[in-house]
Amino acid sequence: MTRVSTSHVLLGLLATGPRHGYELKRAHDERLPRARPLAFGQVYATLARLHRDGLVAPAGQERDGGPDRTAYALTGEGPHALDRWLATVEPPMPYVASTLFAKVVVALLVADVDRARDYLIAQRRAHTARLRELTAVKTAPTASLDDVLAADFAIAHLDADLRWLHTTLDRVADWHREVHS
């Protein structure tokens, strides 16, 4: 999976109107629940980069009893950059980049079948617990659409991982039987 482009998410949030850094951080964490919360430093660094590239511009300062806060707005070029991003198809899984996958391969390489199997079983337990947790989040009567979408996404991926874990356990067992029979 490719990394999320924070720049484009911020452009999307600014499409609804000017906001300053703190508001952007809050809007990001609210609209993308269960994403890794955005650090303030990252928000300001990203805004500086977007400003440099001419996609956003300062739109006034706000002094609310505290320090100065600069609000940013999209420039004329901003919406075009956002449109291009939204229209770009992401490469579907260009690499199998999963620690889970790497651990199984390495366990089989350096250790033995039992080691790989022990790991898979323990990982399955953790995955199942998380799946249950997210199902509860999603089915809670108070869940918002954003909560449900985020939980759905995570559940679908955990479900896929769990199916892979099971198949792998069976394959590893078959392979072990063949090698040792």
Added chain:
Amino acid sequence: MTYLQARGVVRAYGRTPALRGVTLDVAEGEIVAVTGPSGCGRSTLLHCLAGILRPDAGQVTWRGERIDGWSEAARSRLRRTEFGVLFQFGQLVAELTAAENVALPLLLAGTGRREARTAALTWLERLGVAEVADVRPGEMSGGQQQRCATARALVTEPRVLFADEPTGALDTLAGEQVLTHLVRLARDQHTTVVLVTHEPRVAGYADREVMLRDGVVDHSGLGLDASLPGGHR
């Protein structure tokens, strides 16, 4: 006291063993998912627990009483009153409307027509399908049919609901609506649920998962905490 229990349950179809000594405890009010690969015996176990099939050996007890030795009539009565059963395909009666289908178990149990219809409408409403009350199954979507079947399984307010792949024939969203309603209502009513599924995401609705493999509970660590009831949220 364990609520629902299987002890060394064995069951074969002809010479093909399906269950080879399953021991399982289910606590009252618990939602347990029974999972495992195809042919592992999970449906057969559900049928034995629900009193639909008699085990060849072993015991099934419910609230401390052995039910595996009961006559067909006694087990059938148990399924009409205390147990609810839900299958992959709702098995609604095609000639009856949704409300008539849901009222059916109550009418069989001797409830008056008007009272049965009122209860049926209440349950259809709870399952979010009040709008199809006077519609026949043939004119409903698969999701609506399965929600009606769930209403029918719950209308008698059973103590235990047995659900065998209840969303197996539905798309993701329709299946999710069935499960969300089923689990929410079961928790509200403190109904115990035994949910058979092969899908991890469906098992995610349960408090606990028990995995079968080749007709026995998998204790390798895969069959998560199978012997100990509990794990309620």
